[in-house]
Amino acid sequence: VTVKNSGKDTVPAAGEKDEGSSKEEPWEAALKATAVDMEAGELRGRRVSVWDLLHSQHIPKENRKELLELYRAGELTLQQVKTVVTTIVSRAEAAAAQQSAHVGAPGAETAAAAAEHPQPVQED
Numbered sequence: 001v002t003v004k005n006s007g008k009d010t011v012p013a014a015g016e017k018d019e020g021s022s023k024e025e026p027w028e029a030a031l032k033a034t035a036v037d038m039e040a041g042e043l044r045g046r047r048v049s050v051w052d053l054l055h056s057q058h059i060p061k062e063n064r065k066e067l068l069e070l071y072r073a074g075e076l077t078l079q080q081v082k083t084v085v086t087t088i089v090s091r092a093e094a095a096a097a098q099q100s101a102h103v104g105a106p107g108a109e110t111a112a113a114a115a116e117h118p119q120p121v122q123e124d
Contacts, residue, residue, distance in 0.1 A: 027072050034078060036086050041093025050078075053085045058092035 024032070031051040038046050054064050067084060070076040076084075 030078055031071075031081070034082060036082060038086070038089070038093075040090040041097050043089070043093060050082050050085055053089050054081075056089060058089045059085065063088070 028051070031054065032049050034050045035047045036050065036053070038044060038048055053059065054067065059067075067076065067081055071078070071081050
């Protein structure tokens with residue numbers, strides 16, 4: 001954990017919340033404390049927090065923002081967020097594994113077809 005020093009010599013009054021406070025919100029702490037065992041792709045056999053899954057490459061920024069908003073608003077439970085996130089990540093990991101397994105055979109035909117009909121390069 002890195003603490004940022006704002007360069008101010010002032011100390012907040014008792015009960016006043018500092019802008020750079022490292023205190024987590026309860027909803028954020030719950031997401032970080034809830035871990036799941038992943039069974040797909042690079043994460044196979046690892047125990048990963050829901051927070052880390054939400055911030056993985058498999059969850060687009062817009063989806064992450066929407067899930068967090070719904071969770072903070074109480075429209076989604078922690079269990080629902082956990083289910084949605086693990087499902088998205090598991091499917092993405094499985095698709096990536098399947099795609100890398102098929103790199104050899106189908107790709108050769110596609111590469112040959114592309115060589116016969118090259119696409120013009122577009123420059124912006």
